[in-house]
Amino acid sequence: MDAAAHYRQLLTLQRDEFLAAAAPAMLVRYRARWVAAAPAAAPDNDLSETMDVGLSRGRLVEGATEMELYPLAKQAGTAFPDRITIGRTSNNDVVIPEHSVSRFHAYVRQTPGWVVADAGSKNGTWIGDTVVLPRREAALAPGAVVRLGDVRLTFYRSSDLFDRHGGSHAGR
Secondary structure (H helix, E strand, C coil), rough: HHHHHHHHHCCCCCCHHHHCCCEEEEEEEEEEEEECCCCCCCCCCCCCEEEEECCCCEEEEEEEEEEEECCCCCCCCCCCCCCEECCCCCCCCCCCCCCCCCCCCEEEEECCCCEEEECCCCCCECCCCEEEEEEECCEECCCCCEEEECCCEEEEEEHHHHHCCCCCCCCC
């Protein structure tokens, strides 16, 4: 079972049970199914694709939003015991297998709050429209949109994720 399916199941629990079972925070990638804006195509042409929400090309197919969840938790055997590493390769705590994400792209860590830092990636890291300088930690607020290369992610503490998607919203 992948992380998204696991968390969809967890979101059906009561709030206290969810918080006990979930990672303390996570990154969520909202993806939508888009139909390419093109003249009428032959019926056998599939012009649809999955794209990050926020990138506009074509039109959104209603009800086709997907959530990919990336729990912010340390994995056994990974480097940097005080940081949660994010990158394209399997030796990271959070693996995002996209070409615009570097092998070791960024890291997050929990201080009293949460921070993110770019690890010197090729395609950069942003919080909203602000560039995160390499090896300089920047504060992450709940609901902040973090961009790693071309990948847009929303940062949530577990309690915020449950408040947004839990309970009666879990099946959506």
